Amino acid sequence: MDGVPLTSSETEYVxxxxxxxxxxxxxxxxxxxxxxxxxHDLEPMPAAPATVTGYLSDLARAGAKVGTMSRRLSAIxxxxxxxxxxxxxxxxxxxxxxxxxxxTHGAPPDQATPLMPPELFDVLDACPVTKAWRTPGxxxxxxxxxxxxxxxxxxxxVAALRRSELAALTLDQVAxxxxxxxxxxxxxKTNPTGEHVELVVLPRAANPARCPVVALNHWIxxxxxxxxxxxxxxxxxxxxxxxxxxPESVNTLVQKAVARAGIDPGPYxxxxxxxxxxxxxxxxxxxxxxxxxxxxxxxxxTLGTYVRVHQAWTDNAATILGL
Numbered sequence: 001m002d003g004v005p006l007t008s009s010e011t012e013y014v015x016x017x018x019x020x021x022x023x024x025x026x027x028x029x030x031x032x033x034x035x036x037x038x039x040h041d042l043e044p045m046p047a048a049p050a051t052v053t054g055y056l057s058d059l060a061r062a063g064a065k066v067g068t069m070s071r072r073l074s075a076i077x078x079x080x081x082x083x084x085x086x087x088x089x090x091x092x093x094x095x096x097x098x099x100x101x102x103x104t105h106g107a108p109p110d111q112a113t114p115l116m117p118p119e120l121f122d123v124l125d126a127c128p129v130t131k132a133w134r135t136p137g138x139x140x141x142x143x144x145x146x147x148x149x150x151x152x153x154x155x156x157x158v159a160a161l162r163r164s165e166l167a168a169l170t171l172d173q174v175a176x177x178x179x180x181x182x183x184x185x186x187x188x189k190t191n192p193t194g195e196h197v198e199l200v201v202l203p204r205a206a207n208p209a210r211c212p213v214v215a216l217n218h219w220i221x222x223x224x225x226x227x228x229x230x231x232x233x234x235x236x237x238x239x240x241x242x243x244x245x246x247p248e249s250v251n252t253l254v255q256k257a258v259a260r261a262g263i264d265p266g267p268y269x270x271x272x273x274x275x276x277x278x279x280x281x282x283x284x285x286x287x288x289x290x291x292x293x294x295x296x297x298x299x300x301x302t303l304g305t306y307v308r309v310h311q312a313w314t315d316n317a318a319t320i321l322g323l
Contacts, residue, residue, distance in 0.1 A: 011290055022259055025071060025074075025075070025146060026074070026079070027076040027194045028079055029071055029072045029074075029075035029076075030075045030076070032072065032081050033055060033072060033075065033076055034235045036055055036058070037051065037055075042054075044287045045079065045080070045083065045085065046085040046086065046088065047076065047080070047088045048088065048220070049088050049091035049093040049094050050053060050079070050093065051088075052073075052076060052088050052089060052091075052094050053093055053094055053097040055072075056069055056072075056073075056094075056097055056098060056101060057097065057101075060074070060101045060104070060105055065105075066101070066102055066105055066106050068266055069098075072097070073089050075090065076089055077090075077281065084104075102246075111268045111275065112267070112268065112271040112272045112275045113219070113267035113268050113272055113275070113276075114275040114276040114278070114279040115153075115254075115258065115268055115272035115273055115275075115276040116157070116158070116276035116279055116280035117280065119258075119261070119263060120153070120157060120276060121210065122262075122263065123153060123257050123258055123260070123261045123263070124150055124153060124209070124210065124263040125153070125261070126257065126260040126261040126262075127143075127146040127150045127153075127257060127260070128143040128145070128146035128150045128260075129142065129143055129146055129260070130142065131143040131144070131146075131238050141238055142222055143168060143238070144219075144222055144223055144234045144238050144239070144240060145234040145238075146245075147215075147218055147219045147222050147223075148218070148219050148223070148232070148234060148240075148256050149224070149253055149256075150190070150215045150218075151212070151215040151216045151218065151219035151220075151231075152166060152231055152250065152253060152254075153217055153254065153273065154210070154211070154212035154216070155169075155212050155215070156250075156254075156270065156273035156274070157212075157214070157273045157274075157276055157277050158202055158203070158212045158277065159183060159201075159202055159277075159294070160200075160273070160274045160277040160278065160294050160295040161183075161198045161200070161273070161274065162270075162271070162274060163247045163248075163250040163251055163269075163270035163271065164246070164247045165185060166231055166237070166247075166250050166270070166287075167229075167231065167244055167245045167246060167247045167249070168229075168244065169191070169230045169231060169252050170184065170227075170228060170229055170230060171220070171225055171226070171227050171228060171229075171230055172227065173185065174216070174230065179201070179203055179204065180201065180202045180203040180212075180213045181201070181202040181212075181213050181216065182200070182201055182202070182206045183199070183200040183201075183202065184197055184198075184199060185197070185198040185199075185200060198295070198296050200294060202216070204223060216230075221238040224240070225240070226245075228242065229242075229243065229244030229245070231244065231250070232244060232245060233245060233249070248272075250270045251269050251270040253270075254268060254270045254272065254273065255268055255269065258272075261306065274295065275296070277291075278291055278295060281294075
């Protein structure tokens with residue numbers, strides 16, 4: 001940038017260079033930082049290196065996770081770059097304090113608990129099928145929310161989709177195939193600019209009750225969806241909304257579905273579906289390359305973070321001590 005303030009249109013394009021979820025996070029993190037600065041009578045823009053290190057130190061002492069602090073630093077960096085100010089996070093003082101915090105407080109990142117069989121089947125079975133009405137004279141109906149949740153969970157698991165991809169899926173991205181369905185994803189976390197099309201398959205399952213194709217088609221037919229978003233909110237009147245689910249709503253629906261099955265929802269999230277696919281496919285003997293073909297991971301090494309816990313028990317002498 002050349003010192004000339006960005007126009008509103010230019011600012012919109014700069015923000016569009018990052019995912020919507022990222023921008024929401026940046027705005028939230030920047031508000032947190034500016035609030036802290038106000039409380040300490042410090043200037044947030046441009047921020048002095050001592051301001052940033054003081055903020056980081058307070059966060060670390062309060063028990064903030066390294067990942068959270070890293071995201072806050074990214075927000076501070078982005079805000080300064082957007083206004084053509086020097087990046088305070090690159091200052092030697094900030095770099096030294098940040099390295100010390102990471103060494104002192106660093107911990108492995110939290111991993112979503114994989115949702116996979118047999119728990120996955122329990123969650124599917126707990127999805128309501130029939131909507132019973134207390135209103136006199138009103139007949140029972142198929143439960144649309146239950147049908148949506150079943151489709152959401154099966155598609156999320158078998159297609160190994162991220163919650164943002166589930167929320168953004170539209171009907172024109174779903175195509176029939178002799179073996180099932182093919183999902184065409186124009187954009188994703190690893191393909192943010194849509195430079196290439198990503199294809200994800202949904203094969204038919206032998207058991208219709210566990211088939212993503214059957215579940216998705218059933219939901220689409222019940223909800224009367226002819227175009228637009230595939231996964232939508234369902235009102236108390238058992239009617240679908242026209243708007244797409246928010247990615248956070250996908251997270252909430254997965255946790256509620258897990259709770260309905262009598263399982264503690266705490267360790268689970270929407271990412272548990274993707275993690276469950278990777279872990280279960282690995283346990284079933286699939287190669288890393290075959291798994292990455294569906295998950296669209298660019299690095300095979302990344303897949304190891306999903307299956308490391310299960311691998312630790314394989315061929316391990318500690319399991320045969322006979323104690």
